[in-house]
Amino acid sequence: MTDAIAQSDQTYGLARRLLDVSALRQEALASNLANVETPAYRRLDVAPDFAAQLKAQMAAGVPTSAMDDVQPKLAEDPHARTVRPDGNTVDVEHELLAMNQNSVEYGYLTEIVSGSIKQLKMAISGNVT
Amino acid sequence: MIPVGSISSSPILPPSIAPVAPSITETGGSAPAAGGFGQMLDRLVSPVEQQQAQADRITQQVLLGDSGQLHQSVIAMQEASLSFSLMVQVRNKLVESYQELMRMQA
Amino acid sequence: MNLLSGIGVTADALAAQKTRLDIVAQNIANAQTTRTSAGGPYQRQIVSFETELVQQGGGPALQGVKVAGIAPDRSPGQQVYNPQHPDADSSGFVTMPNVNVAYEMVDMITASRAYEANLAFAKDARQLAEKTLEIGK
Numbered sequence: 001m002t003d004a005i006a007q008s009d010q011t012y013g014l015a016r017r018l019l020d021v022s023a024l025r026q027e028a029l030a031s032n033l034a035n036v037e038t039p040a041y042r043r044l045d046v047a048p049d050f051a052a053q054l055k056a057q058m059a060a061g062v063p064t065s066a067m068d069d070v071q072p073k074l075a076e077d078p079h080a081r082t083v084r085p086d087g088n089t090v091d092v093e094h095e096l097l098a099m100n101q102n103s104v105e106y107g108y109l110t111e112i113v114s115g116s117i118k119q120l121k122m123a124i125s126g127n128v129t
Numbered sequence: 130m131i132p133v134g135s136i137s138s139s140p141i142l143p144p145s146i147a148p149v150a151p152s153i154t155e156t157g158g159s160a161p162a163a164g165g166f167g168q169m170l171d172r173l174v175s176p177v178e179q180q181q182a183q184a185d186r187i188t189q190q191v192l193l194g195d196s197g198q199l200h201q202s203v204i205a206m207q208e209a210s211l212s213f214s215l216m217v218q219v220r221n222k223l224v225e226s227y228q229e230l231m232r233m234q235a
Numbered sequence: 236m237n238l239l240s241g242i243g244v245t246a247d248a249l250a251a252q253k254t255r256l257d258i259v260a261q262n263i264a265n266a267q268t269t270r271t272s273a274g275g276p277y278q279r280q281i282v283s284f285e286t287e288l289v290q291q292g293g294g295p296a297l298q299g300v301k302v303a304g305i306a307p308d309r310s311p312g313q314q315v316y317n318p319q320h321p322d323a324d325s326s327g328f329v330t331m332p333n334v335n336v337a338y339e340m341v342d343m344i345t346a347s348r349a350y351e352a353n354l355a356f357a358k359d360a361r362q363l364a365e366k367t368l369e370i371g372k
Contacts, residue, residue: 019200023240024295026363027197030241031297033356034248036349038286038300074295092352103359110200110366117207117371124215196293197237200367207371 013063015112017054021046021072022106028074029102032095039086047075173219177212184209237292239360244289244299245353252350254302255282259343266334269322277332278307308333
């Protein structure tokens with residue numbers, strides 16, 4: 001029943017999708033940090049075309065709850081600079097910064113989703129907590 | 130008279146809703162279009178069931194280790210819980226109005 | 236249950252770097268050991284890593300790191316002329332362990348940094364999970 005509400009709230013749907021991306025990025029960072037010394041390891045990140053696909057679908061008016069075919073994927077980061085002569089592109093400081101940023105992003109997204117849910121709860125129960 | 134069987138047979142509903150059924154059919158007072166009311170209640174229940182099933186599906190995947198998407202499970206459960214709360218509130222209102230109606234007739 | 240994203244890879248990396256730190260400490264401690272139970276000077280130990288694929292519950296297959304083995308470095312140690320030394324050979328030379336302390340220190344710093352970075356990640360993963368559980372509350 002709250003489907004109808006969830007579907008019309010684009011922000012909620014978008015935040016929910018982006019949570020998938022944030023969780024995936026966390027996995028990429030785990031791999032990067034573990035392989036900081038592995039020779040010829042190229043750092044991973046979420047494939048950059050995901051953001052473009054998402055925007056295109058939004059511009060086309062697809063409701064965010066129906067955007068199931070746009071899935072984020074991990075790929076080698078094409079912009080990474082080689083840090084060591086053996087071809088390894090992982091820079092520990094960079095990864096830690098990315099980790100902090102991802103944390104904040106994740107917190108922000110859960111806040112958006114949580115806020116919508118709490119609002120609905122208040123509307124349904126009639127109590128303002 | 131009012132086909133509330135669909136409600137009482139639904140597995141996800143708490144027992145508190147089921148006892149409503151006998152008292153409504155027993156009083157046998159004049160009923161509104163029987164199909165309309167039953168259909169309305171059905172419309173109430175099936176999306177809630179679907180959302181519960183969806184939430185269950187995602188949660189089971191996480192429990193069994195088939196998926197690491199903890200956030201999807203939490204969100205699905207919260208949404209299902211919301212739907213359920215909404216349904217209970219609507220049910221309460223319906224029962225209240227019906228009882229009001231019965232009191233007027235008595 | 237795979238509740239913390241990527242944590243399997245992190246755990247492996249922590250174990251691997253810890254082993255490396257242990258071996259570095261052992262090398263430094265034995266930098267002057269000219270006589271071991273096997274006879275001859277202490278030989279520097281090297282930890283070798285290998286990659287392994289780790290896939291946890293429905294997530295992407297990640298490249299993890301694992302200790303492949305600990306082997307002695309067979310390169311010869313420095314020969315120091317010191318006829319008074321109890322382990323000096325007939326021409327007065329003592330074969331020192333092939334441990335270069337400066338190099339070991341660099342190794343130690345690198346391993347520490349990698350270890351702490353992975354540890355920070357593990358803490359972060361837990362915080363994210365806790366935030367997730369707060370949704371709607």
